[in-house]
Amino acid sequence: RPSISHIRGPRPELFFGNVRHIIKRSNVEAMLEWQEEFGSVFRFQGFFGSKKLIVADPKALHHILNTAAYEFPKPGAFRAVIRAISGPNIVAAEGDDHKKQRRLMSPAFGVRETKAYLSIFKACAEKVVMKWQDAVVHSDDQSTVVDVHHTLLPATLEALCEATFDFQMDNKRGDDLRKLYANFNNDAFPPNAAILAALLDWIPTCIITPLLRILPVKNVAFIRKHRRQSYEIAAEIMAEKSHAIAEGRESRDLCSLLVKANASEKVKDFQLTQEELYAQSSVVFIAGHDTTAGTLTFGLWQLARHVGVQTRLREEVRATLAAIRARGKAEPSVEDMESMPYLQAVMKETLRLHPAVAQIARSAGKDCVLPLSYPVETASGELIRHIAVPKGTEIVVAISCYNRNKNVWGEDAHVFRPDRWLAEEQPSKSKTSVGVIGNIASFLSGTRSCLGWKFAMLEMQSFLVEIIDQFELRATKEIRPWGDNLVYPLVDGEEEKGAQMPLRISPASRD
Numbered sequence: 001r002p003s004i005s006h007i008r009g010p011r012p013e014l015f016f017g018n019v020r021h022i023i024k025r026s027n028v029e030a031m032l033e034w035q036e037e038f039g040s041v042f043r044f045q046g047f048f049g050s051k052k053l054i055v056a057d058p059k060a061l062h063h064i065l066n067t068a069a070y071e072f073p074k075p076g077a078f079r080a081v082i083r084a085i086s087g088p089n090i091v092a093a094e095g096d097d098h099k100k101q102r103r104l105m106s107p108a109f110g111v112r113e114t115k116a117y118l119s120i121f122k123a124c125a126e127k128v129v130m131k132w133q134d135a136v137v138h139s140d141d142q143s144t145v146v147d148v149h150h151t152l153l154p155a156t157l158e159a160l161c162e163a164t165f166d167f168q169m170d171n172k173r174g175d176d177l178r179k180l181y182a183n184f185n186n187d188a189f190p191p192n193a194a195i196l197a198a199l200l201d202w203i204p205t206c207i208i209t210p211l212l213r214i215l216p217v218k219n220v221a222f223i224r225k226h227r228r229q230s231y232e233i234a235a236e237i238m239a240e241k242s243h244a245i246a247e248g249r250e251s252r253d254l255c256s257l258l259v260k261a262n263a264s265e266k267v268k269d270f271q272l273t274q275e276e277l278y279a280q281s282s283v284v285f286i287a288g289h290d291t292t293a294g295t296l297t298f299g300l301w302q303l304a305r306h307v308g309v310q311t312r313l314r315e316e317v318r319a320t321l322a323a324i325r326a327r328g329k330a331e332p333s334v335e336d337m338e339s340m341p342y343l344q345a346v347m348k349e350t351l352r353l354h355p356a357v358a359q360i361a362r363s364a365g366k367d368c369v370l371p372l373s374y375p376v377e378t379a380s381g382e383l384i385r386h387i388a389v390p391k392g393t394e395i396v397v398a399i400s401c402y403n404r405n406k407n408v409w410g411e412d413a414h415v416f417r418p419d420r421w422l423a424e425e426q427p428s429k430s431k432t433s434v435g436v437i438g439n440i441a442s443f444l445s446g447t448r449s450c451l452g453w454k455f456a457m458l459e460m461q462s463f464l465v466e467i468i469d470q471f472e473l474r475a476t477k478e479i480r481p482w483g484d485n486l487v488y489p490l491v492d493g494e495e496e497k498g499a500q501m502p503l504r505i506s507p508a509s510r511d
């Protein structure tokens with residue numbers, strides 16, 4: 001069977017492979033261009049000849065993420081970096097360890113729990129609206145430019161903390177968290193961090209953890225600070241929750257459920273340690289707000305660039321809000337959100353084009369054969385439907401490439417077109433299921449799919465409804481999605497300023 005050495009890929013430079021290209025070009029953009037050239041599976045070369053298989057084919061992804069998920073663990077270096085950021089948490093765990101952590105955390109992300117957060121999401125979205133209304137009032141001509149990413153980050157952090165940790169942010173703890181996450185992506189993974197990541201391929205995993213504890217590099221120092229501070233905050237919250245539970249004061253937030261579940265007799269064989277409990281909170285602080293803020297930011301950007309879509313969405317939202325008021329209700333329910341097909345379509349199209357996590361590293365735990373939905377052409381011109389992958393091969397689950405794979409989504413895969421979701425047939429032409437919603441891979445798929453996807457969907461819908469009802473948005477500058485794993489928006493020519501999304505806002509007319 002043809003193996004990974006037969007697979008085509010971009011021409012590598014001596015020593016540097018393709019690494020310098022992704023640093024110059026932006027990893028997200030480079031990967032999408034290579035997919036156009038080489039197909040849904042191609043080869044990437046790291047430093048000194050190390051090779052990775054980039055995978056964006058539905059059947060291959062289904063095999064890696066669903067059929068044989070635990071046979072494709074995350075590479076040791078990747079897990080060491082996650083542990084350095086947030087400790088021994090669910091995202092860094094493998095095998096039985098992962099199963100037990102997921103089992104304990106899942107109940108906190110059920111439908112009932114998520115629905116209960118709706119009023120928190122609405123209140124946090126209203127604060128964003130008030131902030132922007134204030135900015136507009138103080139502008140000269142009823143319109144002003146705001147960095148929407150800069151406002152949405154603390155707002156989604158607040159929503160997360162209230163919903164999953166049940167604490168308010170108007171105190172020192174809130175200030176500390178806001179400061180820690182003000183520019184998280186850029187602080188932890190600045191554009192040049194790809195060099196360090198490529199070097200890690202060559203360092204034995206057992207050395208990486210001690211190395212990350214001492215390495216005098218700015219972003220690594222921030223990673224250490226994140227773990228320390230997020231642990232301190234998690235420890236405080238967990239102590240408060242344990243105290244409340246002991247006094248019989250029940251609460252259904254993630255933290256209380258986790259503390260309670262972990263103390264239960266039923267789980268005595270797979271109880272989490274104190275550190276593992278802090279580590280779950282630490283990783284949820286990141287996973288639960290940066291992702292939704294980023295997706296919303298890119299969604300607002302697309303609406304700002306597609307005025308027709310924006311107007312149509314506003315009409316649907318306002319008609320629904322009017323119907324809700326006519327029923328004598330003050331705010332939309334989950335069912336009201338679901339009753340807006342265009343809102344759902346805009347959300348899915350945003351998630352498809354702008355996955356907050358562009359790619360995830362895996363490695364083949366044993367020799368295997370990956371099936372393909374769409375044949376790829378080898379270096380010798382042969383069309384193949386299976387690839388033999390030797391044990392130890394590093395595989396990149398290319399979420400952003402799969403979400404724009406023309407075989408799956410059609411020739412206009414790169415175009416923002418929410419209408420594709422309104423057709424009778426599903427827009428995905430692939431019969432293989434990848435992902436938890438609409439065959440989009442943004443929340444991943446299978447055993448390790450995002451636990452917070454329902455939470456995220458409801459939160460993002462709440463924010464969109466409030467914002468689009470009140471404001472008209474227009475794009476101002478050229479934006480480039482940046483990042484290896486977590487994607488953030490950079491303004492072309494202002495990359496050194498870090499993540500930003502300047503949009504012009506003005507009150508939406510009520511005529």
Ligand code: HEM
Pocket residue numbers: 090091102160164284287288289291292295355356357360442443444447448449450451452453455456
């Ligand atoms: C648009 C928003 C979001 C996106 C695109 C997203 C995407 C993802 C992806 C791709 C993964 C897999 C990561 C990996 O295996 O390395 C993941 C895992 C996870 N996400 Fe999300 N996420 C979002 C929002 C959230 C929210 C709001 C929460 C919590 C409140 C959350 C909690 C988690 C957790 C706990 C995991 C680990 C699951 C596991 O390993 O079993 N996510 N998410």
